[in-house]
Amino acid sequence: MEHEVYLPLSATAVRSAFAEPERVARCVPGLRLEPGGALAGRMRVRIASSTITYGGTLSLSERGEGVTIEAAGAEVRGEGTVRLALTIVPRPVTDRPGCTLSFRGTVEAVGRLADHSAEQRAAAARRLLDRFAEALVEELSEPVVDADEPPPAALAAGIGAPDDNEPAIPVIPAAPEPEPEPERWPAEVADLADAARLDEVDDVHGVDDVDAFDTVDEVDGADGGVEVDELVAAEAALPEPEADFARRTMIGRSAEEVDHAPPRGRYAPDPAPGQPTGPGAVLRWAAPAAAIALASAVIVGRALRRRRGVLR
Template sequence: MEHEVFVPFPVGAVRRVLSDPARVARCVPGLQQDASSGAALAGRLRLRIGGSTITYRGALRLTEGDGSYELSGEGTEVRGSGTVTLALSALPEEMPGGTRLSCLGTVSGAGRLAEFDAKTAESAARRLLDRFGAALAEELREDEAAVPVAEPAGPGEAAVADANDADEDADDSSAFAGNALDDEPPAEAAHARRTMIGRSAEEVDHAPPRGRYAPVPAPEATSGTAVLRWAAPAAAIALAGAVVVTRALRRKR
């Protein structure tokens, strides 16, 4: 019997699954694995054929050679004395959109399986291979889902990033303020630092500027009074001198 199965995945990914006996066992429909040793898979296989179900207990062996995969096995009916022998070869080939599995196999048996005609047995075998291909594709989809994908930052992460940016901006502002203070004379720089540290922002904004930017004080009003203090005695002396001169002239006349 010849049959082809399409798997919508690259041939390399398909080969990785076919090279792993445990993964192949998960893809065989109706197989309940008991234990495995190397490439041997022991367990039960339920086969649906012609409206009936036959369960076999046995073992399957998977080997690889020349690019193809060989699956062979034998089993005995759980409820009866019938036997079955299986030999299947699968060759993965790359094609547009995925991989084609070219299968070539033979099945022979005695007991209940021998009661069905060749056409019914072949139809059951093709259906089993189609289901195997679908299970193989599902196995590969699970591999893709297991690969972590980068996600955009959520609101919380964005807030953390904004906070970090704000901290960096604050550091830059502090560095700039420090450089500006370093340009001031030592005394004025020290005074500016004390003002910024010991007073609130509102007080600093409304306080008069100091240092080199402080306004020049206006002349004191008391300077005029000081002039009058020395001008008044001088005027009195001049007046007294004028009176004396006037009296002396009168006497001479």
């Protein structure tokens, strides 16, 4: 039989591929070579609605401008045999780039392959040669990569390197330095600590019998060591807390404020610029209130002590 197939390859490239028998064997559809380097293995042949598997050998030899392929095998499941002699010649074409592969060969078969008609055997042979030509085009189109040459992906600048951001993406800004955290406790805490020293309230000790006074009104006439006017003046000198914040905290929020209050915790909105946040904002009004309460306790203690001395 004879057959021709067009290839978008030069005749020279095809002839150079025929010089490598292993490369040509990879293009034969259905052929699986055995390991060891010899052109021997199994080949599955599709004909009509049947598939026949042959086991045998394959050999290539140059002849003129082409190559001659000789194969012989036997059925894996059966008693049939087959023998092939095929000549392939690449010829350049003039009307377009590429070449044509001219096939000419003969097949001698005994067994299942011989049971099919001549038309079925010819159709199976043409289909097999067309698939061989397609595989040959794909084989020659793939670039040959040297084993010592690194793959192209490894040649990209900086990819996979420890500092790949510098050569590959130079516009990435550096991470900003963390800002120092503000002081957690304001200066009012120190004043509160000074006012809370227990050394100044020694006179409170010794008031053992508070029931000696019938009513609290008996303390009104006591001579206190600290005048009320001085206490009021000291309170006026303290920094005033924020009116809105103190009113909401000391008095409580109305129902309308509760309904429209902003969320707290992690979902709370960011504070306005310049507005204190955290424990310092609370101590800004809590420190004066604690100082006033401590001073009042000192005054009451001294008054009770002096009243007790007068009664004795």
